[in-house]
Amino acid sequence: MAAVIANDGAQNPSVQEYYTSWESRIGYWLLLGNTRHCGLYLKGTLWPFPVSKAQRAMEDQLFNQLGLEPGSLVLDAGAGSGYVAMHLAEKGLKVHAIDITPLHVGDARRNIKARGLEDHVAVDLADYHDLSNFTDGSFDGIYTMETFVHADNPANVLRNFYRLLRPGGVLLHNEADFNRNSALLQDVLRLSHCQNTLEEGALSQMLQEVGFVNVQVEDLTEEVLPLWRLFGAIGYVPYRILHLFGLHTRFTNLMAGVESYLHWGEGRYISVRSVKP
Numbered sequence: 001m002a003a004v005i006a007n008d009g010a011q012n013p014s015v016q017e018y019y020t021s022w023e024s025r026i027g028y029w030l031l032l033g034n035t036r037h038c039g040l041y042l043k044g045t046l047w048p049f050p051v052s053k054a055q056r057a058m059e060d061q062l063f064n065q066l067g068l069e070p071g072s073l074v075l076d077a078g079a080g081s082g083y084v085a086m087h088l089a090e091k092g093l094k095v096h097a098i099d100i101t102p103l104h105v106g107d108a109r110r111n112i113k114a115r116g117l118e119d120h121v122a123v124d125l126a127d128y129h130d131l132s133n134f135t136d137g138s139f140d141g142i143y144t145m146e147t148f149v150h151a152d153n154p155a156n157v158l159r160n161f162y163r164l165l166r167p168g169g170v171l172l173h174n175e176a177d178f179n180r181n182s183a184l185l186q187d188v189l190r191l192s193h194c195q196n197t198l199e200e201g202a203l204s205q206m207l208q209e210v211g212f213v214n215v216q217v218e219d220l221t222e223e224v225l226p227l228w229r230l231f232g233a234i235g236y237v238p239y240r241i242l243h244l245f246g247l248h249t250r251f252t253n254l255m256a257g258v259e260s261y262l263h264w265g266e267g268r269y270i271s272v273r274s275v276k277p
Protein backbone atom coordinates (compact mmCIF):
# COMPACT_ATOMS: atom_id res chain seq x y z
CA MET A 1 0.00 0.00 0.00
CA ALA A 2 1.14 3.58 -0.63
CA ALA A 3 2.71 5.42 2.29
CA VAL A 4 0.47 7.32 4.66
CA ILE A 5 1.14 9.49 7.69
CA ALA A 6 1.17 6.96 10.50
CA ASN A 7 -0.26 8.13 13.79
CA ASP A 8 -1.34 6.51 17.00
CA GLY A 9 -5.09 6.99 16.78
CA ALA A 10 -5.81 6.34 20.43
CA GLN A 11 -6.63 9.89 21.53
CA ASN A 12 -7.91 11.32 18.27
CA PRO A 13 -11.19 13.22 18.32
CA SER A 14 -13.79 11.90 15.90
CA VAL A 15 -14.65 13.88 12.76
CA GLN A 16 -17.92 14.91 14.38
CA GLU A 17 -16.22 16.02 17.60
CA TYR A 18 -13.79 18.12 15.61
CA TYR A 19 -16.47 19.84 13.49
CA THR A 20 -19.00 20.36 16.28
CA SER A 21 -16.51 21.94 18.69
CA TRP A 22 -17.31 25.60 19.34
CA GLU A 23 -13.94 26.62 17.97
CA SER A 24 -14.67 24.93 14.61
CA ARG A 25 -18.22 26.21 14.46
CA ILE A 26 -17.33 29.83 15.20
CA GLY A 27 -14.12 29.78 13.12
CA TYR A 28 -15.68 28.33 9.97
CA TRP A 29 -18.70 30.59 10.26
CA LEU A 30 -16.75 33.78 10.93
CA LEU A 31 -13.88 33.32 8.47
CA LEU A 32 -15.32 31.11 5.74
CA GLY A 33 -19.10 31.59 5.88
CA ASN A 34 -19.46 27.86 6.64
CA THR A 35 -17.97 26.92 3.27
CA ARG A 36 -15.19 24.73 4.56
CA HIS A 37 -12.66 24.87 1.78
CA CYS A 38 -9.81 27.04 0.51
CA GLY A 39 -10.19 29.86 -1.95
CA LEU A 40 -8.38 29.87 -5.29
CA TYR A 41 -6.39 33.03 -6.08
CA LEU A 42 -4.17 34.19 -8.90
CA LYS A 43 -0.53 33.48 -8.05
CA GLY A 44 1.06 36.41 -6.23
CA THR A 45 -2.24 37.79 -4.85
CA LEU A 46 -1.73 39.50 -1.48
CA TRP A 47 -5.22 40.74 -0.57
CA PRO A 48 -7.43 37.69 0.21
CA PHE A 49 -10.82 39.43 0.29
CA PRO A 50 -13.57 38.73 -0.58
CA VAL A 51 -12.88 35.16 0.52
CA SER A 52 -16.21 33.96 -0.89
CA LYS A 53 -15.20 35.04 -4.40
CA ALA A 54 -12.03 32.91 -4.16
CA GLN A 55 -14.06 30.00 -2.82
CA ARG A 56 -16.42 30.19 -5.81
CA ALA A 57 -13.32 30.25 -8.04
CA MET A 58 -12.17 26.99 -6.38
CA GLU A 59 -15.61 25.46 -7.01
CA ASP A 60 -15.41 26.59 -10.66
CA GLN A 61 -12.00 24.91 -10.92
CA LEU A 62 -13.52 21.69 -9.57
CA PHE A 63 -16.45 21.92 -12.00
CA ASN A 64 -14.12 22.52 -14.96
CA GLN A 65 -11.83 19.65 -13.99
CA LEU A 66 -14.78 17.27 -13.72
CA GLY A 67 -15.60 18.23 -17.30
CA LEU A 68 -19.02 16.56 -17.28
CA GLU A 69 -22.08 17.20 -19.48
CA PRO A 70 -25.04 19.15 -18.03
CA GLY A 71 -27.42 16.78 -16.26
CA SER A 72 -24.62 14.40 -15.19
CA LEU A 73 -25.01 12.85 -11.75
CA VAL A 74 -22.17 13.44 -9.28
CA LEU A 75 -21.52 12.33 -5.71
CA ASP A 76 -20.24 15.01 -3.32
CA ALA A 77 -18.49 12.90 -0.68
CA GLY A 78 -18.13 15.02 2.47
CA ALA A 79 -20.37 17.88 1.40
CA GLY A 80 -20.31 19.98 4.58
CA SER A 81 -23.01 22.67 4.51
CA GLY A 82 -23.69 22.05 0.82
CA TYR A 83 -22.16 25.14 -0.79
CA VAL A 84 -20.02 23.25 -3.33
CA ALA A 85 -22.95 20.99 -4.24
CA MET A 86 -25.25 24.01 -4.72
CA HIS A 87 -22.73 25.83 -6.91
CA LEU A 88 -22.30 22.77 -9.14
CA ALA A 89 -26.08 22.27 -9.30
CA GLU A 90 -26.47 25.88 -10.42
CA LYS A 91 -24.00 25.06 -13.20
CA GLY A 92 -26.18 22.20 -14.43
CA LEU A 93 -25.05 19.05 -12.58
CA LYS A 94 -27.29 16.78 -10.50
CA VAL A 95 -25.64 16.28 -7.11
CA HIS A 96 -26.06 13.63 -4.45
CA ALA A 97 -24.36 15.02 -1.35
CA ILE A 98 -23.37 12.95 1.68
CA ASP A 99 -21.74 13.89 4.97
CA ILE A 100 -20.98 12.09 8.23
CA THR A 101 -21.65 15.09 10.52
CA PRO A 102 -25.36 15.51 11.36
CA LEU A 103 -24.88 19.24 12.06
CA HIS A 104 -23.60 19.75 8.49
CA VAL A 105 -26.30 17.61 6.90
CA GLY A 106 -28.94 19.74 8.65
CA ASP A 107 -27.21 22.93 7.45
CA ALA A 108 -26.98 21.61 3.88
CA ARG A 109 -30.67 20.69 3.79
CA ARG A 110 -31.66 24.16 5.02
CA ASN A 111 -29.34 25.91 2.55
CA ILE A 112 -30.56 23.83 -0.41
CA LYS A 113 -34.18 24.51 0.45
CA ALA A 114 -33.52 28.24 0.86
CA ARG A 115 -32.04 28.34 -2.66
CA GLY A 116 -34.86 26.22 -4.12
CA LEU A 117 -32.45 23.51 -5.30
CA GLU A 118 -34.22 20.46 -3.81
CA ASP A 119 -34.79 18.97 -7.29
CA HIS A 120 -31.09 19.24 -8.12
CA VAL A 121 -29.30 18.31 -4.86
CA ALA A 122 -30.13 15.37 -2.59
CA VAL A 123 -28.48 15.12 0.85
CA ASP A 124 -27.92 12.09 3.06
CA LEU A 125 -26.17 11.42 6.33
CA ALA A 126 -23.57 8.82 5.29
CA ASP A 127 -19.96 7.75 5.73
CA TYR A 128 -17.91 7.41 2.56
CA HIS A 129 -16.32 4.28 4.07
CA ASP A 130 -19.67 2.54 3.66
CA LEU A 131 -21.49 3.32 0.42
CA SER A 132 -23.30 -0.01 0.23
CA ASN A 133 -26.64 1.77 -0.27
CA PHE A 134 -25.50 3.07 -3.66
CA THR A 135 -25.70 1.06 -6.88
CA ASP A 136 -22.63 0.06 -8.92
CA GLY A 137 -21.86 2.37 -11.83
CA SER A 138 -24.55 4.88 -10.86
CA PHE A 139 -22.46 8.09 -10.96
CA ASP A 140 -20.86 10.02 -13.83
CA GLY A 141 -18.54 11.78 -11.41
CA ILE A 142 -17.46 11.82 -7.77
CA TYR A 143 -15.55 14.55 -5.96
CA THR A 144 -14.06 15.27 -2.57
CA MET A 145 -13.40 18.86 -1.56
CA GLU A 146 -11.04 18.84 1.43
CA THR A 147 -12.56 15.81 3.12
CA PHE A 148 -10.56 12.82 1.91
CA VAL A 149 -7.88 13.99 4.38
CA HIS A 150 -10.19 12.62 7.11
CA ALA A 151 -10.40 9.09 5.68
CA ASP A 152 -9.43 6.34 8.14
CA ASN A 153 -8.98 3.86 5.32
CA PRO A 154 -8.24 5.83 2.12
CA ALA A 155 -7.79 2.74 -0.09
CA ASN A 156 -11.15 1.40 0.97
CA VAL A 157 -12.84 4.71 0.18
CA LEU A 158 -11.23 4.77 -3.28
CA ARG A 159 -12.49 1.24 -3.94
CA ASN A 160 -16.00 2.42 -3.02
CA PHE A 161 -15.71 5.36 -5.41
CA TYR A 162 -14.45 3.06 -8.17
CA ARG A 163 -17.46 0.77 -7.76
CA LEU A 164 -19.95 3.65 -7.86
CA LEU A 165 -18.57 5.25 -11.03
CA ARG A 166 -19.71 4.21 -14.49
CA PRO A 167 -16.94 3.29 -16.96
CA GLY A 168 -15.46 6.59 -18.13
CA GLY A 169 -16.61 8.28 -14.91
CA VAL A 170 -14.37 10.95 -13.36
CA LEU A 171 -13.04 11.16 -9.81
CA LEU A 172 -11.74 14.50 -8.58
CA HIS A 173 -9.93 15.20 -5.31
CA ASN A 174 -9.10 18.73 -4.13
CA GLU A 175 -7.03 17.89 -1.08
CA ALA A 176 -3.82 18.41 0.91
CA ASP A 177 -0.85 16.11 1.02
CA PHE A 178 2.38 16.36 3.01
CA ASN A 179 6.04 15.91 2.29
CA ARG A 180 7.34 16.21 5.84
CA ASN A 181 5.98 14.49 8.86
CA SER A 182 7.03 16.98 11.57
CA ALA A 183 5.88 16.73 15.18
CA LEU A 184 3.71 19.85 14.95
CA LEU A 185 2.09 18.60 11.78
CA GLN A 186 1.40 15.29 13.50
CA ASP A 187 -0.41 17.14 16.30
CA VAL A 188 -2.49 19.22 13.89
CA LEU A 189 -3.47 16.14 11.89
CA ARG A 190 -4.28 14.04 14.93
CA LEU A 191 -6.42 16.75 16.53
CA SER A 192 -8.42 17.37 13.37
CA HIS A 193 -8.98 13.66 12.66
CA CYS A 194 -6.62 13.60 9.69
CA GLN A 195 -4.34 10.90 11.04
CA ASN A 196 -4.20 8.95 7.78
CA THR A 197 -3.71 11.89 5.44
CA LEU A 198 -1.62 10.81 2.49
CA GLU A 199 1.97 11.81 1.97
CA GLU A 200 3.12 13.45 -1.23
CA GLY A 201 2.64 11.18 -4.24
CA ALA A 202 0.68 8.53 -2.32
CA LEU A 203 -2.75 9.43 -3.68
CA SER A 204 -1.70 8.96 -7.33
CA GLN A 205 -0.12 5.64 -6.48
CA MET A 206 -3.18 4.47 -4.55
CA LEU A 207 -5.56 5.53 -7.33
CA GLN A 208 -3.60 3.43 -9.81
CA GLU A 209 -3.55 0.46 -7.44
CA VAL A 210 -7.34 0.63 -7.23
CA GLY A 211 -7.61 0.68 -11.05
CA PHE A 212 -8.03 4.35 -11.97
CA VAL A 213 -6.23 5.59 -15.10
CA ASN A 214 -5.15 8.97 -16.55
CA VAL A 215 -4.20 10.23 -13.10
CA GLN A 216 -3.33 13.94 -13.38
CA VAL A 217 -2.06 16.02 -10.48
CA GLU A 218 -2.31 19.82 -10.48
CA ASP A 219 -0.39 21.64 -7.73
CA LEU A 220 -2.44 24.60 -6.44
CA THR A 221 -0.31 25.36 -3.37
CA GLU A 222 0.63 28.88 -4.52
CA GLU A 223 -2.98 29.60 -5.49
CA VAL A 224 -4.33 28.87 -1.98
CA LEU A 225 -1.56 30.71 -0.11
CA PRO A 226 -3.35 34.11 0.37
CA LEU A 227 -5.99 32.62 2.67
CA TRP A 228 -3.43 30.70 4.76
CA ARG A 229 -1.35 33.84 5.05
CA LEU A 230 -4.44 35.54 6.46
CA PHE A 231 -4.97 32.71 8.97
CA GLY A 232 -1.30 32.95 9.97
CA ALA A 233 -1.48 36.72 10.40
CA ILE A 234 -4.67 36.97 12.44
CA GLY A 235 -3.96 33.88 14.55
CA TYR A 236 -0.30 34.45 15.34
CA VAL A 237 -0.51 36.54 18.54
CA PRO A 238 -3.37 34.61 20.22
CA TYR A 239 -1.67 31.35 19.26
CA ARG A 240 1.67 32.43 20.75
CA ILE A 241 -0.03 33.45 24.02
CA LEU A 242 -1.85 30.10 24.24
CA HIS A 243 1.40 28.33 23.41
CA LEU A 244 3.08 30.08 26.35
CA PHE A 245 0.55 28.49 28.70
CA GLY A 246 0.63 25.10 26.92
CA LEU A 247 -2.98 25.56 25.83
CA HIS A 248 -2.44 25.69 22.06
CA THR A 249 -3.51 22.08 21.35
CA ARG A 250 -6.97 22.89 22.71
CA PHE A 251 -7.53 25.24 19.77
CA THR A 252 -7.04 22.95 16.80
CA ASN A 253 -8.18 25.32 14.06
CA LEU A 254 -6.07 28.18 15.35
CA MET A 255 -3.11 25.85 15.62
CA ALA A 256 -3.67 24.44 12.13
CA GLY A 257 -3.99 27.91 10.62
CA VAL A 258 -0.83 29.32 12.16
CA GLU A 259 1.38 26.22 12.01
CA SER A 260 0.43 25.46 8.40
CA TYR A 261 1.46 28.95 7.39
CA LEU A 262 4.67 28.88 9.46
CA HIS A 263 5.54 25.48 7.96
CA TRP A 264 4.41 26.32 4.42
CA GLY A 265 6.35 24.00 2.15
CA GLU A 266 5.78 20.88 4.26
CA GLY A 267 2.59 20.28 2.37
CA ARG A 268 0.87 20.88 -0.95
CA TYR A 269 -2.66 21.60 -2.09
CA ILE A 270 -3.40 19.30 -5.00
CA SER A 271 -6.23 18.75 -7.44
CA VAL A 272 -6.13 15.17 -8.68
CA ARG A 273 -8.24 13.97 -11.60
CA SER A 274 -8.55 10.30 -12.47
CA VAL A 275 -10.84 8.19 -14.62
CA LYS A 276 -12.42 4.75 -14.26
CA PRO A 277 -11.55 2.86 -17.47
Ligand SMILES: C[S@@+](CC[C@H](N)C(=O)[O-])C[C@H]1O[C@@H](n2cnc3c(N)ncnc32)[C@H](O)[C@@H]1O
Nearest residue numbers: 036037078079080099100101127128145147150
Ligand atom coordinates in the same frame (compact mmCIF):
# COMPACT_ATOMS: atom_id res chain seq x y z
C1 LIG B 1 -13.37 20.54 5.50
S1 LIG B 1 -15.02 19.98 5.42
C2 LIG B 1 -15.38 20.24 3.69
C3 LIG B 1 -16.86 20.35 3.44
C4 LIG B 1 -17.22 20.67 1.99
N1 LIG B 1 -16.64 19.74 1.08
C5 LIG B 1 -16.80 22.06 1.64
O1 LIG B 1 -15.91 22.21 0.82
O2 LIG B 1 -17.36 23.01 2.19
C6 LIG B 1 -14.89 18.21 5.51
C7 LIG B 1 -16.26 17.53 5.58
O3 LIG B 1 -16.07 16.12 5.38
C8 LIG B 1 -16.98 15.45 6.24
N2 LIG B 1 -16.48 14.08 6.43
C9 LIG B 1 -15.36 13.70 7.07
N3 LIG B 1 -15.24 12.37 7.07
C10 LIG B 1 -16.30 11.88 6.39
C11 LIG B 1 -16.74 10.57 6.05
N4 LIG B 1 -16.06 9.49 6.46
N5 LIG B 1 -17.86 10.42 5.31
C12 LIG B 1 -18.56 11.53 4.92
N6 LIG B 1 -18.22 12.80 5.24
C13 LIG B 1 -17.10 12.98 5.96
C14 LIG B 1 -17.01 16.30 7.49
O4 LIG B 1 -18.14 16.05 8.28
C15 LIG B 1 -16.99 17.71 6.87
O5 LIG B 1 -18.29 18.18 6.63
